[in-house]
Amino acid sequence: MRASLIQIDVNDDESVESRRQRVTALVREQTDADLVVLPELWTTGAFAYERFATEAEPLEGSTYEAMAKAASDAGVWLHAGSIPERDPEGSLYNTALVFSPSGELAAAYRKIHRFGFDQGEAVLMGAGRELVTVRLPETTLGVATCYDLRFPELFRGLVDAGAETLVLSAGWPERRRAHWTLLAQARAVENQAFVLACGTAGTHAGVPQAGHSIVVDPWGEVLAEAGADEEILTVDLDPAKVAATREQFPALKDRLLGLDPPPHR
Numbered sequence: 001m002r003a004s005l006i007q008i009d010v011n012d013d014e015s016v017e018s019r020r021q022r023v024t025a026l027v028r029e030q031t032d033a034d035l036v037v038l039p040e041l042w043t044t045g046a047f048a049y050e051r052f053a054t055e056a057e058p059l060e061g062s063t064y065e066a067m068a069k070a071a072s073d074a075g076v077w078l079h080a081g082s083i084p085e086r087d088p089e090g091s092l093y094n095t096a097l098v099f100s101p102s103g104e105l106a107a108a109y110r111k112i113h114r115f116g117f118d119q120g121e122a123v124l125m126g127a128g129r130e131l132v133t134v135r136l137p138e139t140t141l142g143v144a145t146c147y148d149l150r151f152p153e154l155f156r157g158l159v160d161a162g163a164e165t166l167v168l169s170a171g172w173p174e175r176r177r178a179h180w181t182l183l184a185q186a187r188a189v190e191n192q193a194f195v196l197a198c199g200t201a202g203t204h205a206g207v208p209q210a211g212h213s214i215v216v217d218p219w220g221e222v223l224a225e226a227g228a229d230e231e232i233l234t235v236d237l238d239p240a241k242v243a244a245t246r247e248q249f250p251a252l253k254d255r256l257l258g259l260d261p262p263p264h265r
């Protein structure tokens with residue numbers, strides 16, 4: 001299975017419409033990939049809080065339409081990153097969209113853990129409540145967004161729901177890049193799953209982005225890592241490695257919490 005992570009440069013001096021067109025063209029070029037992944041809130045920028053309300057779209061808005069068409073033009077599964085979604089009642093969500101190779105919406109995931117403590121996304125956006133997995137022919141995706149990376153219980157829930165490839169779109173800042181790499185590897189090792197984590201490059205709203213999108217295998221080995229600038233990171237994965245790792249080193253079967261206590265010896 002070939003995956004391409006498109007680490008987009010998200011800068012304030014490019015308009016949303018220009019970036020949307022540029023990214024659509026990049027996705028359409030990925031005809032050799034099975035799965036294409038984009039970052040979090042790449043239209044506005046994950047830290048451009050003042051633009052969330054003005055740039056918010058209905059679920060089936062301009063970005064949805066462009067990405068659905070790009071997925072079908074390229075014939076790829078497309079995790080289109082996330083959009084600032086405005087629901088019919090007017091509430092905002094940070095919503096990731098996944099399209100099938102025929103351009104159908106396969107899943108929408110509203111980010112569960114919002115970043116900012118008592119400001120920014122945490123107060124502007126509503127919280128998602130549902131875990132989302134997507135069955136592909138080669139693997140099952142578990143979908144998560146940026147700050148979710150810090151919450152291992154979410155990923156364990158995705159694994160319990162059948163996920164073998166954990167896909168994270170992000171707008172992670174440079175100043176916490178060490179956490180990004182460490183946590184991506186930790187999520188892969190503890191869940192014995194692939195982790196595909198796609199971030200942004202550039203600087204928006206005064207926040208330099210980490211870049212360094214990363215692909216980690218179920219043993220925790222880094223298969224590919226981007227640099228700091230806009231880049232397409234392409235990697236070939238063997239989906240059978242998940243089952244092989246879980247069989248050869250069956251740590252997931254030794255979980256005790258939530259199960260019956262071990263018998264007394």
Ligand SMILES: NC(=O)CCC(=O)C(=O)O
Pocket residue numbers: 040046114115145146147148150170171172173176179
């Ligand atoms: N957009 C985000 O969720 C940022 C997360 C972040 O900066 C962090 O967890 O650190």
